[in-house]
Amino acid sequence: MRAELLKGHLDLLLLTIVSERPAHGYAIIAALREHSAGAFDLPEGTVYPALHRLERAGLLSSGWAPGANRSRRVYAITALGAEALQERRQTWGAFARGVEAVLGGTA
Amino acid sequence: MTPELGPIDAYLDRLASELRGDGRRTRRILLEAEDHLRETARQLGGEGRSWREAEQRAIDRFGSPRTVARRFAAEAGDASLPRLGAELALALGLLFGIGMSAIGASGLVAGAFGAAFGKSFVAGDSNGVTYVPARCADFLEYYPRAGSCEAAATAHHFDEVVRYRLAAGVLGLLTLGGWWLLQRTAMRRRSGLLSDSFSATIGAALFGLAATGLLGMSSMQLLFGQAAGAGGLLSGGLIALAAFAAFALAFLRTLRLPLAA
Numbered sequence: 001m002r003a004e005l006l007k008g009h010l011d012l013l014l015l016t017i018v019s020e021r022p023a024h025g026y027a028i029i030a031a032l033r034e035h036s037a038g039a040f041d042l043p044e045g046t047v048y049p050a051l052h053r054l055e056r057a058g059l060l061s062s063g064w065a066p067g068a069n070r071s072r073r074v075y076a077i078t079a080l081g082a083e084a085l086q087e088r089r090q091t092w093g094a095f096a097r098g099v100e101a102v103l104g105g106t107a
Numbered sequence: 108m109t110p111e112l113g114p115i116d117a118y119l120d121r122l123a124s125e126l127r128g129d130g131r132r133t134r135r136i137l138l139e140a141e142d143h144l145r146e147t148a149r150q151l152g153g154e155g156r157s158w159r160e161a162e163q164r165a166i167d168r169f170g171s172p173r174t175v176a177r178r179f180a181a182e183a184g185d186a187s188l189p190r191l192g193a194e195l196a197l198a199l200g201l202l203f204g205i206g207m208s209a210i211g212a213s214g215l216v217a218g219a220f221g222a223a224f225g226k227s228f229v230a231g232d233s234n235g236v237t238y239v240p241a242r243c244a245d246f247l248e249y250y251p252r253a254g255s256c257e258a259a260a261t262a263h264h265f266d267e268v269v270r271y272r273l274a275a276g277v278l279g280l281l282t283l284g285g286w287w288l289l290q291r292t293a294m295r296r297r298s299g300l301l302s303d304s305f306s307a308t309i310g311a312a313l314f315g316l317a318a319t320g321l322l323g324m325s326s327m328q329l330l331f332g333q334a335a336g337a338g339g340l341l342s343g344g345l346i347a348l349a350a351f352a353a354f355a356l357a358f359l360r361t362l363r364l365p366l367a368a
Binding site: 029043 | 136146179
């Protein structure tokens with residue numbers, strides 16, 4: 001899937017993955033790739049700016065956690081982030097149903 | 108022995124040079140990028156690739172340093188025109204505040220010159236300047252103890268020079284206070300859109316020109332025996348020279364010159 005198409009929905013995807021469990025950037029990106037069966041293919045380095053932005057918005061929190069060789073920045077969803085996720089899921093659901101209805105009607 | 112630098116090390120060096128902004132943010136980005144790249148390379152190396160090939164593949168998947176840095180700037184709102192405008196306004200506000208404060212300081216120097224060498228040295232009229240009786244009457248009304256129209260006019264001009272300059276200085280100090288508050292609060296995070304040397308370069312250029320002009324004109328007056336009024340120019344020139352020196356020093360500090368051993 002083209003990166004431009006994914007961009008508008010990246011926040012929803014990232015919040016969903018982090019809501020499952022706190023994770024560091026590498027694990028979040030790996031989960032994004034695995035859950036999408038490789039469909040979401042974008043430069044991995046461009047996901048970190050989105051994580052930083054979500055943290056600045058108060059939807060994620062983060063902190064350094066000791067790793068095997070290096071400290072890692074681990075992201076967790078906040079209460080505000082959980083609320084935003086719920087809202088965005090509903091918005092996405094309505095949007096997807098609408099698109100599906102149109103596509104189904106014209107097929 | 109120096110360990111061999113791999114592709115990831117070279118990549119992180121390039122990313123560091125592309126990133127702009129405060130040090131803490133840059134350091135965090137680099138640490139996260141390094142962790143991600145080394146973890147990816149470790150995974151890819153486990154699939155039978157050489158370590159160099161694994162590192163290169165990890166870098167290819169991560170994105171070019173410029174792409175990543177631009178995405179960080181865009182996501183942080185650093186690359187926006189409003190942000191650039193705000194930082195430009197802050198920098199120009201600093202220059203305005205320093206400029207007005209310098210005018211105020213020149214007012215103090217002009218006052219000192221007046222006390223030391225007489226008010227005529229600061230604000231005396233050129234030879235041949237005369238006033239109509241009505242204007243003289245005005246001057247003498249304000250300065251009845253001056254004794255003559257010329258002395259009253261000089262006292263009037265002197266007070267104007269000193270007071271107006273001091274008023275500009277107060278405005279400058281207020282502006283600098285506002286600038287200090289803003290850069291400590293709302294504008295604390297620097298985007299790096301403006302070069303570190305921006306204010307220093309403009310300040311050095313403006314004050315350098317002002318110092319050259321004012322000191323040049325006052326020197327010419329003194330050389331040609333026209334001391335009246337030379338102190339007004341000289342006081343401004345000396346302060347401009349001091350401000351130029353301060354800005355030039357600040358500019359040199361942005362050049363990151365090598366330190367002597």
